[in-house]
Amino acid sequence: MKIIVCIKQVPPSGGIVxxxxxxxxxxxGGVLNPCDARALAVAVMIKKRLGGKIxxxxxxxxxxxxxxxxxxxxxxxxGVLLSDKAFRGADVxxxxxxxxxxxxxLGGADLILCGQQTTDGDTAQTPFSLAARLNIPAVGFVKAIxxxxxxPIFIQELSGASAAVEARFPMVAAIGLSAAAxxxxxxxxRLDAAKKPLKIWGLSDMPDSDGSNYGLIASPTRVIKISxxxxxxxxxxxxxxxxxxxxxxxxxxxxVVGGR
Amino acid sequence: xxxxxxxxxxxxxxxxxxxxxxxxxxxxxxxxxxxxTAVYGAAVYGADFFPCGKDPFVSxxxxxxxxxxxxxxxxxxxxxxxxxxxxxxxxxxxxxxxxIDELKPDVFLVGGTPxxxxxxxxxxxxxxxxxxxxxxxxxxxxxxxxxxIRPAFGGGIIAEIITPSAxxxxxxxxxxxxLRTDKTEGLxxxxxxxxxxxxxxxxxxFSVLKKRVTGLCAEKFEQKKVIVAIGGGVKSVGDLSxxxxxxxxxxxxxxxxxxxxxxxxxxQSRQIGLSxxxxxxxxxxxxxxxxxxxxxxxxxxxxxxxxxxxDKDAPIMKIADEPVINDMYxxxxxxxDYVAADDGANGKVQK
Numbered sequence: 001m002k003i004i005v006c007i008k009q010v011p012p013s014g015g016i017v018x019x020x021x022x023x024x025x026x027x028x029g030g031v032l033n034p035c036d037a038r039a040l041a042v043a044v045m046i047k048k049r050l051g052g053k054i055x056x057x058x059x060x061x062x063x064x065x066x067x068x069x070x071x072x073x074x075x076x077x078x079g080v081l082l083s084d085k086a087f088r089g090a091d092v093x094x095x096x097x098x099x100x101x102x103x104x105x106l107g108g109a110d111l112i113l114c115g116q117q118t119t120d121g122d123t124a125q126t127p128f129s130l131a132a133r134l135n136i137p138a139v140g141f142v143k144a145i146x147x148x149x150x151x152p153i154f155i156q157e158l159s160g161a162s163a164a165v166e167a168r169f170p171m172v173a174a175i176g177l178s179a180a181a182x183x184x185x186x187x188x189x190r191l192d193a194a195k196k197p198l199k200i201w202g203l204s205d206m207p208d209s210d211g212s213n214y215g216l217i218a219s220p221t222r223v224i225k226i227s228x229x230x231x232x233x234x235x236x237x238x239x240x241x242x243x244x245x246x247x248x249x250x251x252x253x254x255x256v257v258g259g260r
Numbered sequence: 261x262x263x264x265x266x267x268x269x270x271x272x273x274x275x276x277x278x279x280x281x282x283x284x285x286x287x288x289x290x291x292x293x294x295x296x297t298a299v300y301g302a303a304v305y306g307a308d309f310f311p312c313g314k315d316p317f318v319s320x321x322x323x324x325x326x327x328x329x330x331x332x333x334x335x336x337x338x339x340x341x342x343x344x345x346x347x348x349x350x351x352x353x354x355x356x357x358x359x360i361d362e363l364k365p366d367v368f369l370v371g372g373t374p375x376x377x378x379x380x381x382x383x384x385x386x387x388x389x390x391x392x393x394x395x396x397x398x399x400x401x402x403x404x405x406x407x408x409i410r411p412a413f414g415g416g417i418i419a420e421i422i423t424p425s426a427x428x429x430x431x432x433x434x435x436x437x438x439l440r441t442d443k444t445e446g447l448x449x450x451x452x453x454x455x456x457x458x459x460x461x462x463x464x465x466f467s468v469l470k471k472r473v474t475g476l477c478a479e480k481f482e483q484k485k486v487i488v489a490i491g492g493g494v495k496s497v498g499d500l501s502x503x504x505x506x507x508x509x510x511x512x513x514x515x516x517x518x519x520x521x522x523x524x525x526x527x528q529s530r531q532i533g534l535s536x537x538x539x540x541x542x543x544x545x546x547x548x549x550x551x552x553x554x555x556x557x558x559x560x561x562x563x564x565x566x567x568x569x570x571d572k573d574a575p576i577m578k579i580a581d582e583p584v585i586n587d588m589y590x591x592x593x594x595x596x597d598y599v600a601a602d603d604g605a606n607g608k609v610q611k
Binding site: 226252 | 374420518594
């Protein structure tokens with residue numbers, strides 16, 4: 001069983017800095033994206049039952065190495081970081097293309113697990129885009145994992161319903177926040193992680209090494225303007241005893257649902 | 261002539277989901293402003309609509325009537341797909357690609373349901389174009405360029421995004437962001453273009469995963485009248501009970517911001533925001549929610565917002581109708597006392 005987990009280093013909450021000239025996020029350290037931590041936990045769970053190898057794959061600045069190292073402590077067997085100036089500023093479409101190139105170079109995988117969305121981009125699109133690039137099925141918005149014998153069953157959120165999707169490899173699964181609890185590493189695991197292989201691949205390592213197919217220049221979308229969200233105060237803050245607030249709330253509730 | 265294509269997701273009983281109607285409403289407004297623009301729809305019908313043993317190539321009369329009644333559209337494509345099981349992103353996207361190849365729309369809009377959020381990036385990848393996720397506003401200029409506006413970079417910023425040359429320009433929009441048009445008088449009705457696709461024999465690349473629908477979601481949060489939202493102020497499972505009790509008493513739904521889901525306190529189905537649900541209650545009571553742009557995008561349609569927070573500078577305090585500086589737990593305790601007292605006086609809480 002060959003499992004690739006796509007992970008991303010994201011800024012700690014509230015720590016996002018954007019380059020105002022080309023409106024691309026400045027990346028300088030951060031944490032493992034919360035959904036990706038769940039995807040990794042799912043990978044570890046599946047490997048325990050089915051055996052195999054977990055490769056953690058990431059794209060980002062060199063600072064992302066620390067986050068990849070963290071995934072090696074949690075349960076990944078090897079790490080690959082795609083890092084090159086040429087990759088900078090990629091939108092979803094081109095990010096997925098870059099990841100797909102790396103997956104191809106890794107010789108493909110039975111199962112590619114992604115976090116459903118990141119806390120910085122927050123599009124929830126990359127897993128689907130990656131699956132389309134690889135022309136393999138994707139199951140998204142996974143909220144739980146079950147097993148029938150040795151076959152993983154992904155419980156998927158749909159409009160007004162859930163569906164149980166039997167894994168059929170190769171496939172992509174995009175893991176939501178509720179699917180698994182993130183794993184923590186012991187001190188020993190962290191020390192062992194330092195010995196696990198971690199490769200850094202740049203443009204010249206990709207099967208397609210034409211730089212014009214990567215990064216901002218290849219991206220179909222452009223951010224043309226960014227603006228801070230207006231923080232104008234709509235109504236003055238109210239200071240009152242808690243009991244008065246309770247009364248305020250109950251009055252408001254009664255105004256909606258009836259009652260005294 | 262510019263063309264906008266809208267993906268019309270249907271429920272299992274053949275109804276168009278409300279978000280599709282909202283997109284038609286907004287697309288018609290954009291078309292009117294931009295001029296020389298026509299709006300089209302596309303619906304994909306898989307095995308869900310054709311119970312076992314039935315020939316999928318026999319169109320349901322009701323389905324066609326539903327599509328033919330969508331005022332504002334110039335034409336609507338109905339793809340009946342033999343061999344297409346219940347929803348799966350790639351095969352559905354490949355069917356939609358057939359539609360896009362034929363119609364060549366400038367813009368393709370998709371409702372931000374779990375299915376739509378999967379279809380849009382998949383179609384985009386197949387066509388090597390962009391898809392902007394969960395726009396909170398869109399605009400179309402006279403040249404057919406679509407301005408796509410959404411919170412970005414973690415939500416502190418609003419980004420304006422364009423797709424300079426790739427086509428179509430694709431965007432998803434969550435339910436409740438736009439209003440459906442009620443004005444139907446005098447508007448022409450669409451022609452229905454029926455297309456039959458054999459996904460079994462014709463296209464080996466239509467892979468289909470084995471899937472069964474396991475349960476319908478009992479609670480429709482989007483339609484709840486009163487929602488209590490809890491945020492980062494809630495640290496542990498033990499903190500939840502007081503809010504759960506409160507919701508039970510007042511008939512509200514308990515929902516939360518993303519951090520509460522990250523802490524494993526509530527499931528993601530209860531998350532409000534861009535990466536959760538957009539809600540439109542009559543009353544939203546927010547306890548200890550700071551109000552990231554990500555969260556605020558999900559409560560735009562709330563009619564009245566009472567926010568309880570100790571931090572007067574929290575963003576939610578700026579947009580709330582009643583921003584109350586208070587300790588959420590002190591207020592919750594008081595509420596419990598009030599509700600309990602009501603119980604004592606009347607024997608039962610009035611509904």
